Amino acid sequence: MTGLILAAGKGSRLSSGTGDSLCKPLVPAAGKPLIAYSLDNIALMGLDRAVVVIRRSGAQIADALGTSYGKVRIEYVVQDEPTGLVSSILAGCAAVSDDVVLQLSDEIFISPNLSGSAPELFSQTDLAVGYTVDSEDKIKRNYSLELSADGRVLGCVEKPRTVTNDLKGTGFCYFSAPCIQLLRDCYDPEKNEPNDLCDLINMLIGCGKTALGFLVAEEEINVNTPDDLLYANRRLS
Numbered sequence: 001m002t003g004l005i006l007a008a009g010k011g012s013r014l015s016s017g018t019g020d021s022l023c024k025p026l027v028p029a030a031g032k033p034l035i036a037y038s039l040d041n042i043a044l045m046g047l048d049r050a051v052v053v054i055r056r057s058g059a060q061i062a063d064a065l066g067t068s069y070g071k072v073r074i075e076y077v078v079q080d081e082p083t084g085l086v087s088s089i090l091a092g093c094a095a096v097s098d099d100v101v102l103q104l105s106d107e108i109f110i111s112p113n114l115s116g117s118a119p120e121l122f123s124q125t126d127l128a129v130g131y132t133v134d135s136e137d138k139i140k141r142n143y144s145l146e147l148s149a150d151g152r153v154l155g156c157v158e159k160p161r162t163v164t165n166d167l168k169g170t171g172f173c174y175f176s177a178p179c180i181q182l183l184r185d186c187y188d189p190e191k192n193e194p195n196d197l198c199d200l201i202n203m204l205i206g207c208g209k210t211a212l213g214f215l216v217a218e219e220e221i222n223v224n225t226p227d228d229l230l231y232a233n234r235r236l237s
Contacts, residue, residue: 001122003042003050003072004092006171007035007061007105008082023058025105027229030236034223035061038103039069041172044114045101052105053077053092084195090187093180100180104171106224108232109217118214122174126209129153129201130172130216136163142222143169143198145213153211158198167213170220171197179204 007025025035079091145167146154
């Protein structure tokens with residue numbers, strides 16, 4: 001199983017507000033680069049390899065992190081023109097032949113639930129989607145998740161107008177190798193479809209893949225704006 005971290009976004013909303021010249025994944029939160037929190041999660045699961053997708057202008061990420069983070073070996077894939085989250089997943093998976101655990105480089109988990117139950121859950125499903133219990137406002141800015149009584153993912157909606165429960169989807173997902181192969185087979189580069197994470201999850205479910213939801217952390221902080229960063233610093237300290 002390989003950790004896949006997406007770090008090819010521009011992060012313009014954050015940098016324009018903070019005036020920071022660093023690539024977004026290197027912006028510090030509570031004294032540690034944002035991307036380090038994703039690497040911590042990968043280490044927490046006992047994985048020893050992480051593939052990090054960067055844009056050509058993001059070489060400073062590789063310069064800062066080097067080729068290892070503790071016991072986690074880091075490899076880099078350069079994506080020239082990112083056209084969406086799914087395109088970045090495909091770019092990273094070009095270097096991967098096994099199952100994948102997806103992480104975003106701007107996502108912080110408070111009290112992550114990853115050390116024991118998560119890997120065991122992954123062995124029981126094709127796809128696993130991490131969620132947190134959160135407010136309607138935050139769900140509307142991220143994506144909503146609908147689960148069956150036995151924890152199966154029935155579907156998800158990106159930035160929903162109407163929220164029917166308190167389950168907020170996160171960027172943390174497990175994909176089995178067959179799921180990644182199905183994505184390779186089904187992705188339409190001309191239409192760039194599927195494009196976002198919800199598109200991908202819904203497509204895999206529609207193709208008959210089993211999907212389970214799991215409570216990934218006490219709280220997720222997606223750092224997109226200076227206010228998000230300010231909140232993250234307060235929460236972590």
